[in-house]
Amino acid sequence: MTTLAKILAAALLSLFMTSCNIVMDGVKGEGEIVRKEKTINETFTAVKAKRGLDVVLIDSDDRKVVIEANENLHQYIKVYVEGNTLYVTSENNIYQADQKSVYVSYQALNKITATSGAGITADNTIVEKDLTIKASSGAGIDLKVNSDHLNSSVSSGAAMTLSGKVNSHDASASSGAHINAKELISKKASASASSGSGIKIYVKEAFNGSASSGANVAYYGNPKKVSKNDSSGGDVIKR
Template structure:
């Protein structure tokens, strides 16, 4: 990675983190009296995707029934919104939240095919998540953590966000950009198409076929012994075996 690219990425991340810190002290502060409230997924068929934002902490379990439970400071319960639109459960806030003792949402569903985090939200999958196709997206300083068994997994991280995933999958689509990180070194995949750009970092474990491309300070590292590796990289990008 060139000195200029490193400087630009560091400057952008510094500005982003400073903005987050400033935002964290502005908003409605919790009263410290933590309450639990059950919500209803009031649509036929429930939801198969979970999307969270606004710095909330979400915990997902794969269970036979749909459920939504909010655990938060009492005066924040009305601010934290949980809405089902089509097949998507949207979890967000009406107003910015400052200090709080808790702002957690517990979600269960029999099937989860997509998870998206943005604006500083953190999503944790508590147990092994089984799926045919799973799409993961994180952006704007948010994070996703999970273990899965899936046929196909798509991971897309950007703007200082982070995805950490382990388990097994047949094929994977991986993207990391703008100082984000995709840690999939504990996810064993047969085939993978990976791209890292603008300071994005990707770590992988591939057993058969890898197509990788890195540019503008992007870095891809892989382990395993894939039979076929096709690596494309620019002067400031890197694709290498651990």
């Protein structure tokens, strides 16, 4: 075997072992779908979802969460409040499941975060004066909002889809992540994208956009005031 062949064989073996370790370090959903309810006594105004779990936000006076997942997954899924944040996470990575949903009843939210492949949706419009929404590390968020001021940000391959109405919207994206907010009507907006990321945003009055390092920003609507800056292969364009 030549030296090159040995190197390639070693690389393939390393890749195979890494893949095996990823699976071995995780857990697969097994058994019937089981529904369990948990009372949340603490007050929270923020939600953070992690590790690939699917979170559904429900505007309700009920102080509870409902978990629907394969029977063996319930022991790993953890929901708890720390500070003013309700965390939804798993002790082990779940690499396959028929269902891994967590329904979170809330009274008020001013910050929503998804990371590590988690997903967040809602059964209705999120209404809040000041709202921050963040997604990172391959997570996904799809929400309809009504807010005075919205701050949205995505990074590391995350994706966010927003609709509804806001007075002002500050959006940022980096590292291949994307925000689609062309169905979110805003009076004033700013958008900053870098490193191959993308933002689609709708604005009626005033817009400030910047894009760099292969990123792109597309703005919709007919704002009266426009300020834009693109560099290093970035693009800010009107749609």
